Amino acid sequence: MITTKDLTKVYRSGDRQVTALDGVDLHVREGEVYGVVGTSGAGKSTLIRCVNMLERPSSGTVTVDGLDLTALAGNEHRAGRELREARRRIGMVFQHFNLLSSRTVQENVELPLEITGLDRHARRRKAAELLELVGLADKARSYPGQLSGGQKQRVGIARALAGDPKVLLSDEATSALDPETTRSVLRLLRDLNQQLGLTVLLITHEMDVIKSVCDSAALMRGGRVVESGTLTDLLADERSELARELFPLSEFGTGRPDGTVLEITFQGDTSGQPFVSQLARTYQIDVNILGAAVETIGGRMVGRMRVELSGSHQDNVVPIGYLREQGLQVDVLNGPNGLNGPNSLDGLTATNGAVA
Amino acid sequence: MTWDDMQPLLWTATQETFQMVGIATLVTLLLGLPLGVLLVLTDQGGPLRNRPVNKVVGAIVNVGRSLPFVILLVALIPFTRWVVGTTIGWQAATVPLAVGAIPFFARLVESAVRGVDRGLVEAIHAMGGSTWAVVRKALLPEALPALVSALTTTVIALVGYSAMAGTVGGGGLGNLAITYGYMRFETNFMIVIVIELILLVAVVQLLGDFAVRRLSHRGTSAGLLSRLRRA
Numbered sequence: 001m002i003t004t005k006d007l008t009k010v011y012r013s014g015d016r017q018v019t020a021l022d023g024v025d026l027h028v029r030e031g032e033v034y035g036v037v038g039t040s041g042a043g044k045s046t047l048i049r050c051v052n053m054l055e056r057p058s059s060g061t062v063t064v065d066g067l068d069l070t071a072l073a074g075n076e077h078r079a080g081r082e083l084r085e086a087r088r089r090i091g092m093v094f095q096h097f098n099l100l101s102s103r104t105v106q107e108n109v110e111l112p113l114e115i116t117g118l119d120r121h122a123r124r125r126k127a128a129e130l131l132e133l134v135g136l137a138d139k140a141r142s143y144p145g146q147l148s149g150g151q152k153q154r155v156g157i158a159r160a161l162a163g164d165p166k167v168l169l170s171d172e173a174t175s176a177l178d179p180e181t182t183r184s185v186l187r188l189l190r191d192l193n194q195q196l197g198l199t200v201l202l203i204t205h206e207m208d209v210i211k212s213v214c215d216s217a218a219l220m221r222g223g224r225v226v227e228s229g230t231l232t233d234l235l236a237d238e239r240s241e242l243a244r245e246l247f248p249l250s251e252f253g254t255g256r257p258d259g260t261v262l263e264i265t266f267q268g269d270t271s272g273q274p275f276v277s278q279l280a281r282t283y284q285i286d287v288n289i290l291g292a293a294v295e296t297i298g299g300r301m302v303g304r305m306r307v308e309l310s311g312s313h314q315d316n317v318v319p320i321g322y323l324r325e326q327g328l329q330v331d332v333l334n335g336p337n338g339l340n341g342p343n344s345l346d347g348l349t350a351t352n353g354a355v356a
Numbered sequence: 357m358t359w360d361d362m363q364p365l366l367w368t369a370t371q372e373t374f375q376m377v378g379i380a381t382l383v384t385l386l387l388g389l390p391l392g393v394l395l396v397l398t399d400q401g402g403p404l405r406n407r408p409v410n411k412v413v414g415a416i417v418n419v420g421r422s423l424p425f426v427i428l429l430v431a432l433i434p435f436t437r438w439v440v441g442t443t444i445g446w447q448a449a450t451v452p453l454a455v456g457a458i459p460f461f462a463r464l465v466e467s468a469v470r471g472v473d474r475g476l477v478e479a480i481h482a483m484g485g486s487t488w489a490v491v492r493k494a495l496l497p498e499a500l501p502a503l504v505s506a507l508t509t510t511v512i513a514l515v516g517y518s519a520m521a522g523t524v525g526g527g528g529l530g531n532l533a534i535t536y537g538y539m540r541f542e543t544n545f546m547i548v549i550v551i552e553l554i555l556l557v558a559v560v561q562l563l564g565d566f567a568v569r570r571l572s573h574r575g576t577s578a579g580l581l582s583r584l585r586r587a
């Protein structure tokens with residue numbers, strides 16, 4: 001739905017130049033919620049602004065719904081007609097809402113439709129419908145100055161949806177909101193994504209946002225995407241920085257030196273299985289649970305558990321194989337040669353991504 | 357001089373002042389507003405960024421603002437004759453009045469429009485709006501209270517200038533003050549005229565403030581106020 005190819009953006013001011021984007025390839029599939037995280041100055045805002053050409057990329061292409069926007073005339077300050085029409089099919093919500101204080105909530109939502117040239121009657125109807133959708137039907141006649149932050153952002157979202165876009169861009173839409181309001185706005189985005197099949201590209205610096213609404217994520221650093229993929233794939237990859245951020249390994253116990261310590265990650269369907277008791281029953285071995293955590297990430301249940309099996313790695317090859325057959329991702333933390341750090345995993349784990 | 361003598365003279369002069377100021381205001385609004393908006397749009401960071409245009413317009417406005425009005429009155433005589441066909445009377449005075457007020461108002465418009473959040477401009481762009489949509493849907497409506505306030509200041513300045521224009525044959529209250537109050541030593545009449553001018557300015561200011569308050573009644577403060585009142 002949104003594809004960027006080798007996107008670069010260099011800002012020049014005098015003889016200084018800043019490379020804000022450095023060869024970004026992003027692929028957002030239709031109907032997914034895609035989150036981009038990264039530290040301040042990583043280029044996240046620049047990236048999302050390049051998607052609707054509020055910022056002209058220095059090189060590379062941006063394709064939205066099959067249309068190459070980089071080929072359309074205009075610059076960031078003044079867009080040609082075709083680009084303006086393309087933008088009408090891309091909704092955008094902003095960190096500071098950017099609502100017109102001189103207009104009522106309803107008039108704010110009608111604004112994009114006025115620009116499109118829709119007649120008054122149709123505008124009214126559409127705005128009422130959208131306000132209903134975001135749960136603000138009773139605020140239609142209020143002014144933005146009379147609303148809370150969360151309500152303002154709902155108006156912002158309703159306005160962004162006025163042109164029936166297939167794509168919604170969101171730059172830190174919840175960063176000005178408190179945690180409770182953030183959750184409700186994110187839930188709204190998720191609902192819209194599911195009800196309307198809306199593709200959402202969102203920028204955030206909060207891992208929680210990714211965790212609660214995204215299907216896929218990308219990590220940016222220094223103008224580059226250093227990691228990207230679906231959350232499922234990322235979590236299955238033990239080298240993934242994002243996965244580690246999403247699901248931090250807490251200070252679990254490390255077990256006795258003569259045992260075998262396993263880290264088991266389970267997602268979705270597999271989380272319902274009572275694999276610990278099955279393991280103990282089937283193989284007649286003692287399973288000592290060192291720690292466990294379960295979280296819902298992107299609407300899927302993900303759990304991680306550290307267990308210790310009695311006996312060496314060699315003794316436990318069969319039970320480990322059994323667990324992998326159940327669709328679990330199993331990392332062996334201490335091989336036959338004793339305890340290793342959680343990040344220097346032994347050879348067996350390299351292949352388990354395919355199994356999980 | 358009795359009140360009965362003064363009254364008809366005052367009435368005619370007041371009408372002339374109103375006409376002078378009214379027409380000058382209209383022309384100022386018509387030309388000063390676009391000029392002020394143009395200054396913002398062509399500035400760097402504006403949607404029509406254009407350095408040469410911005411510099412030239414800015415320079416003209418600056419020169420216009422720094423010229424003393426009396427100089428303008430005299431310097432514009434040929435232009436005035438060309439526009440209205442005469443160089444005396446209130447009709448002639450409207451020309452230098454408007455010419456003097458346009459740059460003044462344009463600068464005020466510029467700063468009013470500059471006060472509009474850039475995020476709104478970006479929002480209009482993101483929803484596919486043109487530069488014209490930016491001006492019409494965001495810049496002007498959002499700056500409206502500040503623009504009305506700018507207009508009030510301009511009208512008051514025009515009332516003052518119109519009195520000055522009156523002293524050099526421009527008609528209106530200023531002319532009356534010179535011809536009767538000063539040259540014929542009618543001190544009482546002079547006082548009456550001065551009081552009328554003061555009242556005129558006060559009324560304009562009051563109306564302007566009222567309009568500004570009404571227009572900004574939709575912002576945060578109004579919301580807060582009405583909520584407090586309800587509580």
Ligand SMILES: Nc1ncnc2c1ncn2[C@@H]1O[C@H](COP(=O)(O)OP(=O)(O)OP(=O)(O)O)[C@@H](O)[C@H]1O
Pocket residue numbers: 011012013018019020038039040041042043044045046047205
């Ligand atoms: N208009 C500009 N002119 C010059 N440099 C810019 C401009 N906009 C952004 N930059 C630079 O580009 C880099 C990326 O900025 P960007 O705003 O995309 O970061 P970000 O990831 O959104 O950060 P944050 O989380 O703080 O919003 C920064 O180094 C910034 O200083």
Ligand SMILES: [Mg+2]
Pocket residue numbers: 044045046
């Ligand atoms: Mg940013």
